[in-house]
Amino acid sequence: MVERIVSMHAAYKSGKDVVDGFLSRPTAGDPRPPIVLVHCYRGLDDGQRAVTRRFAQQGFVCLSPDLFHGKTFNTLDECALQKTSLDIAPAVKKIIDSVSYLRKLPWVGKEKIAVLGFCMGGGLALYATARSRAFAAGIIYYQSLFPDPEDLKGITVPLLCHYGTNDPGTTKTEIEMFRESLDRHKKKVEIEMYQGAGHAFLNNPQSKSAANRDAATKSVIKTTKWLKKHLA
Secondary structure, eight states: OOOOEEEEEEEEEETTEEEEEEEEEESSOSOOOEEEEEOOTTOSOHHHHHHHHHHHTTTOEEEEEOTTTTOOOOSHHHHHHHHHHOOHHHHHHHHHHHHHHHHTSTTTTTOOOEEEEETHHHHHHHHHHHHOSSOSEEEEESOSSOOOGGGGTTOOSOEEEEEETTOSSSOHHHHHHHHHHHHHTTOOEEEEEETTOOTTTTTOTTOOOHHHHHHHHHHHHHHHHHHHHHTO
């Protein structure tokens, strides 16, 4: 069931910095499981706002922190420069520090929290689950930032990972290397593959690909069911 939601600007402290963000939640006021959504290398753009709303409609309190300080990028070279210039440690800290902010909200309370990331944000979400015990589950969409296998050892939560079979950025080889690393470290992971789907099939609302749209719909259904089980 699609719920009625309200969306708004959000902000919280991370060290000396104030991190802006975008929050969507069901209008029904009872506590709901929260998700921290980590944007791709385009920044907190319209696509990220759309997926934040989409998961809120599924019954979650959703927060997308803005790691690029209000800037968004559109061309491949601009986006790639932002990702390859990113200082990973403070970015991950900003993601982790969102948890204490969410805990203050009456719509969250003591509910378990998940982290979900797209593309660049998928890799950052992996770092966050490895470096913090604040999260109860991780959802990874076609990460294009690949942590060293040794950095995955700290992950203690279950992972659900989504990939398209026609993705030149997150290739089959990268996915298999990732799977092998998690298996070697005995991590709990489910990997979902979507035939014909390319990169950013969920967080790019401009996509005209039928395979991408189909993958987006199926992945949201899968993620919603999976999260309601692991955040219960």
